[in-house]
Amino acid sequence: MANTHLCFLLPLLLACILLFNRPVKCDDDDLHRGINSYRASLNLTALVENDNAECLAEKIADKFKNQPCTNTTGSNTISGTEPQFDDYPNLLAKCNLNISNTRDGTIMPACVPNRVPDLVLTNFTKSQYSGKLNDTKYTGIGIGTEDDWVVIVLTTSTADGSFVPASKNTATLVSKIGMFFQLLFLMLSFVLLL
Numbered sequence: 001m002a003n004t005h006l007c008f009l010l011p012l013l014l015a016c017i018l019l020f021n022r023p024v025k026c027d028d029d030d031l032h033r034g035i036n037s038y039r040a041s042l043n044l045t046a047l048v049e050n051d052n053a054e055c056l057a058e059k060i061a062d063k064f065k066n067q068p069c070t071n072t073t074g075s076n077t078i079s080g081t082e083p084q085f086d087d088y089p090n091l092l093a094k095c096n097l098n099i100s101n102t103r104d105g106t107i108m109p110a111c112v113p114n115r116v117p118d119l120v121l122t123n124f125t126k127s128q129y130s131g132k133l134n135d136t137k138y139t140g141i142g143i144g145t146e147d148d149w150v151v152i153v154l155t156t157s158t159a160d161g162s163f164v165p166a167s168k169n170t171a172t173l174v175s176k177i178g179m180f181f182q183l184l185f186l187m188l189s190f191v192l193l194l
């Protein structure tokens, strides 16, 4: 009897875990689309989503969390004066990246109260960042958001800016292993409960 219950519940549990693991990222998709239309208007190729760049963007956005928007933050920053993080190498490492495959990329933080979509888009397309967004050398994009902050990371198709680690897909493998143990744990707790 217990076994039949288990058979019914496991697929349900699996579905729940899959659903909860999926981050809500509608905002990001809109911004991505907006930037690609901007590039299309300049006859440039669309930027393809890059998971590792997105990972880094999320980590950086997380660092900006709780910092208020001022006229010296985000897209108002004079190029080259962006805050430097002491633990930038750690952020890279967390995303399975290192300076050798991110050197040619570009990191663009913007701060917009409540992340009003139109303002967010113009903060990228109508600021000093437009000079990066209209550059043909960029081919990929990752977007991270946190509070009022939006971070865009651009990647290139060269090895120095590919954001693809030599040992590709380690990140997804790690998360898959993590999920496997999550599942195993749930199964075990069920068996113990029944």
Ligand SMILES: *[C@@H]1O[C@H](CO)[C@@H](O)[C@H](O)[C@H]1NC(C)=O
Pocket: 041, 042, 043
């Ligand atoms: C984009 O290409 C079209 C057709 O080739 C051309 O008419 C238009 O002027 C181009 N726009 C820009 C911004 O280069």
Ligand SMILES: *[C@@H]1O[C@H](CO)[C@@H](O)[C@H](O)[C@H]1NC(C)=O
Pocket: 071, 072
């Ligand atoms: C930022 O704003 C303050 C006051 O609102 C002003 O005094 C300062 O000059 C501004 N700085 C820049 C770089 O615009």
Ligand SMILES: *[C@@H]1O[C@H](CO)[C@@H](O)[C@H](O)[C@H]1NC(C)=O
Pocket: 069, 075, 111, 112, 113, 119, 120, 122, 123, 124, 126, 127
């Ligand atoms: C960027 O966003 C700020 C709000 O934080 C807004 O005041 C400003 O006009 C925006 N800049 C551009 C270029 O759209």
Ligand SMILES: *[C@@H]1O[C@H](CO)[C@@H](O)[C@H](O)[C@H]1NC(C)=O
Pocket: 042, 130, 131, 132, 134, 135
């Ligand atoms: C890209 O944007 C920058 C700054 O807005 C501008 O100076 C440059 O001419 C633009 N380049 C192209 C290829 O559109």
Ligand SMILES: *[C@@H]1O[C@H](CO)[C@@H](O)[C@H](O)[C@H]1NC(C)=O
Pocket: 098, 099, 100, 101, 165, 166, 167
């Ligand atoms: C970065 O990655 C490259 C290729 O995977 C590797 O050869 C290099 O040692 C790494 N550098 C650091 C600082 O980890």
